[in-house]
Amino acid sequence: MSALAYDGTAMLGRQLLRVRNNPALVILTQTMPITMLLFFGYVFGSALAMPGAEYRSFLVPGLLVAIAANGIMTGMFQAAQDVHRGVTDRLRTLPISRAAVPLGQAAADVLVTAAGTVPFLLVGLAVGWRVDGSAAGAAGAVGLLLLFRFACTWAGIFLGLLSRSEEAAGQLGSATFMLPLLSNAYIPTDNLPGWLRTLAEWNPLSAVTTALRDLFGNAPVPEGAAWPVAHPVAGSLAWCAVLIAVFAPLAVRRHGHPGA
Template sequence: MSTVAHDSTAVLGRHLQRIRHSPGVVILTQTMPITMLLFFGYVFGSALATPGEEYRAFLVPGLLAATAAGGIMTGMFQSAQDAQRGVMDRFRTMPMSRIAVPLGQTAADVLTTAIGIVPLVLVGIAVGWRIEGGVPGALGAFGLLLLFRLATTWVGAYLGLLIRNEEIAGQLGSVTFVLPLLSNAYIPTEGLPGWLRVVSEWNPISAVAAAVRELCGNVSPSADAAWPLANPVAGALLWSVVILAVFVPLTVRKYTTSGT
């Protein structure tokens, strides 16, 4: 265990240095939600039935959930870049734990996300969003967002090792912006057509967004929605655990065998 911790910390430090010198992808994923908050909140908000400030209060937790889901893009790009440039091959020749490399990468991503969502929260407060659930609710929402970010980053790390090409990973990464559109991040699911509502309500991003709204005291769960939205905190936790249970071993196995 001490070897895993030592090796993972070393990889974590490498990725933090890497992000500091090449922050492009991280800046994109962290600033895009702020841009979307200002655009959706003032342009779309004025066209919806709900008042603008009320919609922005609904929107901010959704954008926080979308930011957490952005781990797919950053994890995929960084993993594919290291695989294409031979970094993963060099790591495999070293006497270090196999889980340490993807674990260090994902931990670095979660750490930068924890810092990066602060500006979005501040802008959200400036446009009218309020945390009504108190400090315990806010801390619970923050922890849930980071747990989901960790889960999605493992998904991205696996896909990057599968692709092994940073250009393709960058192109596919842009597709991940569609995932929040198929959720309740930006609009409620009640008015969606039957099949689309089912897809949206079972989208993990919807559960995370609804959980953040509940923990922050913004919106109560909907009793007539699918189970993840009727029980959003439990649904978000379950989705995160299931994703980690599937993709952690897949990623470690792929890292161990890729290139052989």
């Protein structure tokens, strides 16, 4: 365990240096959610039954969860980039824990996400979003958001190691854009057709989005929803546990044994 902590910290530092040396990508990934907040909040808000400010309060937690789900895309691309450029093969030759590299990447991704969430929330406050719940609830919402990002990053790392190609990872990563569209991140699911509502409410993003809205005090838990949305905090924790339990061992095994 001590070796894993030491090696993981070293890999965390490597990933943070990687982020520092690629500021353009960081700026792009941080400004895109803000652009979506302004565009969706003022364009969609005028088309839905919710008044503009109310919809923007509804939208902010959904976009936060969409940002967290992008951990699949970033984790996939970075892992595939390392494989494609031979970095992973060189790291495999070092006497380090085979879990250290993916763990360092996932931890660094969470830290960068936490830092990038601050300007997004400031813009959210500027357009009318407020924390109407308790300070403890808000802290819990942020913690849950980062845990979900951590879980999504593990899924991305495994898929990136599996694809072994930057081009394939880029194409597959772009498909993650559909995940928030099939959830309650942008619109309520109440009026969706039965089968589509069921699909949306069993989407992990819907549980986490509902949990954030509840913890921030932005919207109540909807009635008559599927279990993960009706019990959003428990549902979110369950989804995070499943993602980590499934993809973390797969990513570690894949990193240690490329043919696995």
